[in-house]
Structures are given as C-alpha cells and as structure tokens.
Amino acid sequence: MLCSYSCGSSDHTLSRRGFLGGALGFGALVLDPMMRPAFARELQQQQKRVLMIWLNGGSSQLETWDPKPGTDTGGPFQTIATSAPGVHISELLPYTAKQMHRLALVRGLNTAEDDHGKGSVIMHTGRRQEPAMKWPHLGSVCAKLLGDRDNPLPGYIHITPRGNGGVNSEDAAFLGPRYASVSLSDGHAPANLDRPTNLSTNDDQRRHELRIHADRRFLRSRRTAMTEAYTQSYEQAEQLMRKRDLFALDKEPPAVVDRYGRHDFGRHCLMARRLLEGGATFVKVSHSNYDTHHENFDFHIEQVGEFDRPFATLVEDLHERGLLSSTLILVASEFGRTPKINRNYGRDHWSRAWSVALGGCGIKGGSVSGKTNANGTVVADGQVHGGHLFHTYLKALGFDSKKNFYIDQRPIPIADPKASPIAEVLA
C-alpha cells in the first residue's frame, strides 16, 4: 500500500513478512539479515493454509452435523457412529463419518441472522454487517497474515460452481485488493494466464527483455518501492504461467478423479487439493444449493450425498500428504435450517441453533463443542456466534486473535473484541 509506505506509519500487522523484514511488504527494500534462505525455507515448511467449504444457501444441521432422529423435528434420517468415539452424525455422511476423528463440531452456534446476505457476512468476517464499516473476509485476513508476497498464487482463491471469474475486491475491505478473493469460475485458471496464441515463447521472452532493458534505464535514477513492485508483478505473472499445470485437472490419474467424483463439486475439491499442495494459502470451494424451503429431505439426500465423498477424500488426501496438520478446514453456511418441517416438507432459514465442522491445523480431532436441546430448537449449552468462530480459526492457525490491524494508524481488532476462541475444539 502506497499510503502505509510513504507516511511511514507503523503497520504492526502480524504478517509473516512484517515479522521477517521488520517492514511491511514492498516497503522493505533492504533485506533483513534474518531473511536468510535457510530461515525462509524453514518458514515455508511451517506454512499454514486454509480450506473452506461453503455450503451455499444454508445447509441443514439436522441432516448433517446435529441429527435428532425420532423427534418431532428429526425428519426421516438416522444417525451413524463415526471414527470419533461418541460422536454421531447424519447417515447421509458415511464417508465423512470415517474422517470424524480428524474433524470437530461446533453445535452451539447461534448467529441470530436469518438473511442470506447478512448471514454470509457474519460467517465470512466474524462480524455483523454495519452500515459504515466493511470487514475483510477470513480468506483476505489469512491471505494477509499467512500469505507470502513472493507466492505467485493469489492469497485467497474461491472456486465457484459458475459465474464470472476474477477479483472481488470488496472481500478484502480495508486490507486492499491484493488480499481480495480471486474467483476461479468452475475451477478454471485465472484470466489471461495463457500466452496469446500467435505469440511464441521465444518472442514473448524477447519482448520482455526489451521491457527489462527499458526499465533498467528508467530506474537508474527513479527506483522506488512502487517501481519495484511493478516490475516484480511481471515476474510473478511469469511464475504463475509456469504453474499453469496446477489448474489442469487432466494431469490427474483417472482413478483419482473417480475417487473425488465426476461432478462439479468433486472436480472442485480435487482442484482445491492441487492448489493447496501447490502452495495456495486459502482455498474456498462453494457447493450449491442448500436453500431447501421445499423438499428438504430429497434435496439433502442429493446435496449431502454429493458433498460427502469428495470432502472425505480431500481430508484423507491432505492427511496422506502430510498437509492436514498445517491446513485448517472449515465447513460453513449462511445459517442452518428450521427444526420445524414446513408444509412443503421443507425447512426454512434458521440461525438460532446450528452447527459447523472444523478440522486439521490446530483443531482437536473428534471433539464437539456445545449442544442443542433434544429436538434441536435451542442451544442448550456452549452457545457461540460468528465472532467466536473467527477467533477460533485464528487461534487454530497459531495467531493471537486479540491483536489489531493498523490501518492509517487506526487500531482495528482482527476479530470481534467481545468474543473469544472456542477452547473445546482447539488442540
């Protein structure tokens, strides 16, 4: 940010860069002696990342993480035992049940917001919507705190089922568009990643050489942090072009594609694994659509059925690759669904008592926090809201969630200061 750089204000964020260089981002022209290659490599091994699965529309807690069979609200499905002793979940999640010892459940969630947009704000930012303040998404916060400026991959990647790819600068709020989400529509590569067809690699290289010569002459007497950032952006682009294969699912063996499932969400989970493995900091995968005002049960058989296997496969694969302990997983929605079954066999929006699942980095596998009453109509114990979740994510990633961002010398608490982490699910 030009502003923080030139006013010299102390931007005491928790960024790894800030910690390493003693100065933020490209403001750090002089390399700190701490930034030795070995030290940097060590940090890279400790690199943490986040996988967020977004069940769009509001998935039913009763058909997933907090079933209540045999009650007036329970619906037709039974529960099944899981790999975590004593933890039962919906029978619609047989594959996920086998990963439960690596996952944790928060069952005492009351977000008190039944509107899709506002619920989404709470679950992405850990704050309620305010008229004069926009808060950054968890993905943007993680991109800022965990990301590495030299990483050519965008810090916050969102794999969407469809729609336009591109940058959604709103998501990053005051953190700035560098930390905004980049949508990969249907998992396709970012825009303009391919060299123009009528430009050969050789000619491309030669025109870049010419550009670099021109820069060298100009920058002899005009080099600044801004010009450095600009010339480096071409190097980053070049590096990402070389990582083109990350976005090519056809490089995966057919058997692997089969395990994830030959449907959109399966392919998107597989893409998420490739990206996380390839160094991405934060990957969000959206799965649509759980807004089941009609025929809640038929829809959940389909939707949860589609979710279950790819998700469980992804958890298993991250574990096998040794990435699970450094990858925070969260499965969230705008809200849950009403315990009361409406006349169309649907369930409506419901934020008073619902659940999310967590896993991986910093999370105590097999744990459960909070509980709802017998038929799931209120939180009976361990009530938390979106702010507590946000603290929990940060804490699980190893941050002090009570710290501030400093924007224009203004301290801004990273997470809602009135909330705190949920100790029961933290390792």
Added chain:
Amino acid sequence: MLAVRNTLWSSVVLVLLALAPSHGLADTPLHERIDRAIAAAQPDFARRAAPLASDAEFLRRIYLDLTGTLPPSNEARAFLNDRTPNKRTALMDRLLASPEHARYLAAVFDVMLMERLPDKQVPRGEWLEYLRSSMAANKPWDVLAREILSSDGVDPKTRPAAKFVLDRDAEPNVLTRDISRLFLGTNLQCCQCHDHPRIDDYKQAHYYGLFAFLNRTSLLVDPTLKKAVLSEKADGEATYQSVFDPAKTTKSTGPRLPDGPPLKEPAVEKGKEYVVAPTPKTRAVPRFSRRALLGPTLARADNEAFKRNIANRLWALMMGRGLVHPLDLDHSANPPSHPELLKLLADDMAARKFDLRGFLRELALSLTYQRSSEQKESRESQRLEATYIVALLKPLTPEQLAASLMQATGLTDAERQALGKNVTEAALYARLSPHVAPFVNTFGSGAGKTQEFDARLEQALFLANGPTVRGWLTPRAGNLIDRLSRLTNADAVADELYLSAFTRLPDAEERKEIADFLSQRQKDRTAALQDMAWALLASAEFRFNH
C-alpha cells in the same frame, strides 16, 4: 546541449529563489510563494533539489495531470521543437481551457467523491455530465459542494448533484463518515462509538454534530417520480453514548461543525412543523430543515477544514502526495509536512473564491511542480517523499492508464480519423470511454477505498496476455503500428515509437536497440513492431507519471 543549459539555468533560479528575501508577499504570485516555502523547509535545498524537468518530462506530466492522457506524437514533436520562451505556460493555459481538462477533472472528482461505489439511484452518466459541465464553467468548489450536499433529488435539473447522498442511501452514519473524510479531511469514523482512541482532536461530539444535520433525513421512493428522493422529519435528536463510558451517560448535540458554534435553530410553532407532513408514501418536508443548512454551514471560506481539505487534495493530485498525508487524517498529531504552506494554500483557495482552475494553474507554474523526478541521491538513503525537492512518481490511475494506452497505441488517433469532420471532444469520448471499465476493474482499488497503488499479478497478466492491449496493437488506419509500418528507416521508427509511448525522443543507445531488434526480425516486421511497442507500454516509464 540545450537540456544542459536548461538545467544550469534552473538551478540558478532555484538558488536565487531560495535566497530571495520574502518582501511584498501579498503581491507575489502563489507559485513563487510555494517555491519559497518548499526551499525554506530544506536547509541544504540549493545543493539537493532536482533541476527543472526537461521539456519532454514536463510535457508528459502536464498532459497527464490536466487531461489524464498523453499528447499525440505530432503534438509532442511540435512542443519539443517549439522555441518560444513561455511555451510551458502557454501549453498549460491551453490545456486548462480545453474540454478534455473539464472532462478529466470531472472524472477525478467523481472518483474522489463516489469512490467507485456501484450506481444506485443516480446514473453515473448524469452525475459525470453534471460534474463535467461544472468544471467546464469553472464552478467554484464551495458552490459545487453546496449543490452536492443540498440537492434533495426532486428537481430533475439538480438531481444529479444528489448522487453523493442518494447513492449512499442517505444513511446518516455513512454520510457523516464520508462528508468528514472527503469535505473536511478528517476521518471521524472511529468517533461513531467513542472519542478517537489515538487522535485527541477527533471527538465523538464532532461526529454527532455532523450526524445531527443528517439523521432526520431518509430515502423515500416517490410514487409519482418513481425515484428515490430525500425525505426529512422535523424531529429526532442526535444522541450518543461512549462505549468506553461505564456509566453509559447519554449525550445529545444539535447540528454543528467540529469545533464550530452550535447552529441557531428557529422556533417552529407546534402543529406547524411540516410543509408536507410525513406519510408512508409522501416525502416529508419540514418547515425547518437541518440538512438544508449543512452545505451553507460547511462549504464556506471561513471553515478552515473545508479550505484546507480541497487545497491539500489538489496539491496531492498535482504533486503526488498530500501536505497532510493521508488526505483524510488532518489533525494536530499528524501535522502537514509544510504547515505554513498548507495554510498559505488554504487561504489562497478561499481568497480566490475556490477557483479550482486558477489554483491548479498556480501549482503547475511552480518550480516545485516542474522539477525533475530524476534524483541525485539514492532513494534508500533519504526519505524524500515529503520534501518535494524531487518530483514524485505518480502511478497512473486506472483511467489515466486506459486513456494513455489508447493514445499511445493510436486507438485514439484511429477513432479521431474515423470520425473525420464530425470529431469533437464529446464524440471521441463516446467512442473511447467504453474501453475504460476493464482497467478500473483490474487496476482500481475497489469501491469505497482511496486510490492506492498495488502492482498485482492479474494486472501484469492483463497487460501481457490480455486481448485488450494486444487488440490495440493490431494495425488499423492511423494507429501506431500502422504509422510505424510505413516507416522504413529504423531511426524514424524509434522516434515515432518513443514519442508515442514515452513523450520523448530516444537516445543513441535506445535507437540502436530498436534498430537491432528490427534487423533481427525482418521476416515478421509487423509482429516485431507490436512486440517493441508492447515492451515500452509495459515498462515502468509508461506506468508512472514522472
């Protein structure tokens, strides 16, 4: 040789200015007083200050700062060959009077005031046209500000001015924040909930004093107009508690400016509070409107914050950095880099009755503005930003980048040629403006945020691989590649290319590089010309206003 003489001459002038006694200040033009203030703030000014910018550097800079684009190559050539002694002043006067300047300044004020928020109630085209015609008429800033803060959106003639309020849904907290930031240079946002924890000058009472002008106002869709307009109640006090106050004492304030006196409100007879009483479907009009008083109270020559804010913002526009920086954090613990200069500028702004064009002209006339951006010392050794002894690099805004690329690739020339005798500024703008949106999306800072420079990966990919710039480098009658492909002499190619992209002639090393590149690719000369042009357009020299 000429350049060297120029440099020496300017150093002499700078030294003389620095040493000149400051007598008769009142009659001294503002630009000279600016130069004296900048020189006086730097003990070793004469030794360290950069010389006057070359004609080419000046030409590029003044075009970008006053019209948001580059000069066509033939104009650049003519200016560089012009031997008239006052050609710089003549050029800036021509640009300031041009329709392109009014259009550009309107766009600058649009981004400043609307911060790229998505359109809600007033279509952006109408708002831009309102700003453009205001700038073309050189409407004083206080008048413009009063119109913007006062329009209720009912009269179609003044409705565009209401965009600032209407498109913020007339939400009083959003308006209080943005009016304090954008019109007064003080970000009072923190004071919604408490006195600012780190800035002693910013009090919760200040926030609610402004808020009290606005909290009776709301948006109402008028059933006959079928448009959102402003409705205002005759009651509703601005009350607040500090979240830091354990006793939760409720305070209240009437409308007043930060540190201004309380506003005298007329007594209104009970039962006669409304001209039009509120119903769910009618726009309420109170007999006494608090909101109507905001513009006249705030946009005044005796409002220190109002005049400092606009002086500082225009200074930042031309010089690349506010004297108060960031622009919306004017307070005693963040003093201006040159306090007396800012006072001078603010007072001058008021004395010239908020004449924006006249003020910009004085800034452009100053040697401070016309200094070179090439520096003698290395940037690491010294923090130079706030000294103005070297001109600062200004990253092109998304709009400037789009317009400059269109001009440099010759899309602008080709469109002008295609319009033939029907060419006017408005006609050309209509053809070119649709190309700007992808640049705003890719290079902009996002809605509601101050423009900040951030070189990002997707921007590099857009420039390197995207179809936009590549399309503009396809030969078309009158465009750059078309012109270059007609030139057989490599030096002539180099000259035309450098004048188009960099607004200067190439030096010997650069001519040789172009000649070598062309000689290696005789078989695909058009592609070679495209690649060369791209290399210059993608370089830092192009990306920055220097």
